[in-house]
Structures are given as structure tokens and as C-alpha cells.
Amino acid sequence: MTDSDQPGLLDRLRERHRWLDRIMRAQDRYQDCNGDFYAAGITYFTVFALFPLLMVGFAAGGFVLASRPDLLAELEVHIRSAVAGDFGNQLVGLMDSAVKSRTSVGVIGLATAAWAGLGWMANLRKALTEMWEQQSEPDGWVGTKLSDLLALVSAFVAIVVTIGLTALGDTGLMTTVLHWFGVGHVPGLNALLRVASIAVSFAVAWLMFTWIIARLPREKVSLRSSARAALIAAVGFELFKQVASIYLRTVMHGPAGATFGPVLGLMVFAYITARLILFSTAWAATARDTMALVPVAPPGPAAIVTRYREPESVDANSVAVGAAVGLIGGLGLSRLLRRRRG
Numbered sequence: 036m037t038d039s040d041q042p043g044l045l046d047r048l049r050e051r052h053r054w055l056d057r058i059m060r061a062q063d064r065y066q067d068c069n070g071d072f073y074a075a076g077i078t079y080f081t082v083f084a085l086f087p088l089l090m091v092g093f094a095a096g097g098f099v100l101a102s103r104p105d106l107l108a109e110l111e112v113h114i115r116s117a118v119a120g121d122f123g124n125q126l127v128g129l130m131d132s133a134v135k136s137r138t139s140v141g142v143i144g145l146a147t148a149a150w151a152g153l154g155w156m157a158n159l160r161k162a163l164t165e166m167w168e169q170q171s172e173p174d175g176w177v178g179t180k181l182s183d184l185l186a187l188v189s190a191f192v193a194i195v196v197t198i199g200l201t202a203l204g205d206t207g208l209m210t211t212v213l214h215w216f217g218v219g220h221v222p223g224l225n226a227l228l229r230v231a232s233i234a235v236s237f238a239v240a241w242l243m244f245t246w247i248i249a250r251l252p253r254e255k256v257s258l259r260s261s262a263r264a265a266l267i268a269a270v271g272f273e274l275f276k277q278v279a280s281i282y283l284r285t286v287m288h289g290p291a292g293a294t295f296g297p298v299l300g301l302m303v304f305a306y307i308t309a310r311l312i313l314f315s316t317a318w319a320a321t322a323r324d325t326m327a328l329v330p331v332a333p334p335g336p337a338a339i340v341t342r343y344r345e346p347e348s349v350d351a352n353s354v355a356v357g358a359a360v361g362l363i364g365g366l367g368l369s370r371l372l373r374r375r376r377g
Contacts, residue, residue, distance in 0.1 A: 064317040073162030074309035080155035081305040090144030097137030156187045163252045166316040197243050241269040248316050257325050264319035268311045275307055
């Protein structure tokens with residue numbers, strides 16, 4: 036065996052450590068299926084969908100203010116007291132125009148949000164399907180869009196439930212509820228509530244990632260492998276949330292950070308979250324129990340090729356030499372036989 040046939044250092048480490056081989060198998064699947072490319076697409080549609088959602092929020096606020104003239108007048112007073120001069124009047128004018136155009140802003144926002152949401156869901160489902168290396172049969176353009184719309188509504192409901200459960204696990208909310216029940220200053224209560232908040236947030240993230248990995252691909256996949264892989268995504272997501280909170284507290288002090296920090300933070304947050312989901316899906320797709328269920332493709336058709344080989348040409352010199360050798364051998368043999376008879 037030559038030096039070039041010897042396994043490399045990484046290959047030897049993978050043979051020695053199963054956990055390293057497990058990580059590298061998931062990483063190879065992630066890279067082979069263009070995980071970074073799909074994560075960038077998911078990030079783009081996530082940020083793009085934010086603006087029409089803000090339009091819908093402004094329209095909803097406009098409808099609330101239009102139905103409550105007293106609240107609108109109180110808000111105008113607060114704006115003029117906080118911002119004096121022409122700039123305050125301009126803000127009040129912008130608010131009044133937003134309230135008057137609430138219907139058109141809401142319709143445009145809803146239409147744009149639906150379009151961006153369908154693009155986001157189609158890209159996410161395509162990425163998850165690629166990570167599982169599924170060969171899904173197309174349902175047609177209309178069937179695919181209806182399926183993506185149903186998945187988008189389900190994802191919206193799951194996100195709302197996730198936000199609600201996460202809010203219930205908030206430390207401040209827990210403290211307020213405990214004060215309502217008369218539970219006041221208890222030693223170690225804040226630390227206990229902090230641990231409970233992280234546990235609830237982790238459990239909710241685990242359930243959400245399990246649903247995404249197992250139910251959003253276009254074909255059915257293993258729920259058991261998806262739940263195990265979702266643990267990785269949930270742990271990474273919680274760690275990244277803590278880092279993101281430190282980042283936001285750091286950059287929000289200056290004017291430049293307050294202007295560009297949240298947007299950059301949102302882009303990085305969406306990109307890292309997308310990569311976590313796709314890598315965890317690749318982890319689930321390369322599990323041994325999952326790989327054992329993958330159907331083996333039949334071998335390709337055998338091709339029988341008839342080969343015709345032309346006879347080799349005979350050299351004249353070779354024939355002459357062969358004849359001479361045969362003649363000499365024959366004469367020698369005949370002379371030997373005569374001597375024996377004599």
C-alpha cells in the first residue's frame with residue numbers, strides 16, 4: 036500500500052471516534068445539499084416579510100385609533116408634548132394620514148405578506164426536503180401553493196403558540212402572577228423563576244423545531260430522529276438567544292447602533308436560526324436508523340456488448356522458421372529411430 040492509499044488524519048479520527056463521524060456525516064450532508072445557500076434564501080424572505088407585517092400592524096393600529104377618537108386625541112397630545120415645533124406637527128399629520136389610509140395599507144400589507152410568506156415557506160420546505168434527500172412528486176403549481184399556504188398557516192399558529200408559551204415563562208410575568216397570589220419575597224425565588232423560564236423556553240423551542248423538521252418536508256420522515264435532532268437545534272437556539280440579548284444591549288447605546296443594530300441583529304439571528312434548523316435536519320437524515328430505512332435503488336440495466344476480435348496476422352518469417360525447426364526435428368527423430376532398429 037502506497038502513502039497515497041493511507042487514510043488521512045480526519046479519516047482515522049472518524050474511525051476512532053463515533054461522535055466525530057456522526058458530526059462529519061451530518062456536515063457532509065449539509066454541504067452536499069447546499070445548506071448555506073438555502074439558509075441565505077430563508078433569511079432573505081424572513082427579513083423581506085417583516086415589512087409587510089409591519090404594514091399590517093400599522094393598519095390594525097389605525098383601525099383601533101379610528102374606533103377610539105379619545106385615544107387618538109390623547110396620543111396626539113402626547114406627541115406634541117414630547118416633540119415640540121413643526122416636527123411634532125408633522126408626526127401628528129403622518130399619524131392622521133396613516134389612520135385615514137388604514138384600509139389600503141392593510142390590504143397591500145396582507146397581499147405582500149402572503150406573497151413573501153409563501154416564498155419563505157416554499158424555500159424552507161425545499162431546503163428541508165433536500166436535507167432528507169427526498170424525491171417528492173410534484174403536485175402541480177396550484178396544489179403546491181395550497182400545500183404551502185396550509186403549512187404557512189400552521190407555522191403561523193405554531194409561532195404564535197410558541198411566543199405565548201415563552202411569554203408565560205417570562206420571569207417578570209411569573210413574578211407578577213406570584214405577587215397576585217400573595218407570594219412575596221421568597222429567598223431564591225428569582226433564581227428559581229429564571230431556571231423555570233429557561234426550561235419553559237427550551238421545551239417550547241424543542242417542540243417547535245421537532246414540528247419543523249418532521250412535518251414541513253414534502254414527504255413523511257421519521258419523527259423519532261427528528262425529535263432527537265431538534266434537541267440540538269433547541270440547545271443552539273437558546274445559547275444563541277443569550278448571545279443575541281447581550282449584543283442588543285451592547286449596540287443600542289449609540290445612535291448608529293440604535294439605527295442599524297436591530298436590522299443587522301435580525302439578519303444574523305434569522306441566518307443562524309436557519310442554519311441550525313438545516314444542520315439539525317441533516318443530522319436527523321444521517322442517523323443510522325434513518326439510513327437503514329432508505330430504500331436501496333435497483334441496479335441499472337446491464338449492457339451486453341458483443342466484441343469481435345480480428346485474428347492476428349501471421350508473419351512469413353515466423354512461418355519459415357517454424358517450418359525449418361519442424362523439418363530438422365523430424366529428420367533428427369527419423370535418424371534416431373533407424374539407429375535403434377539397426
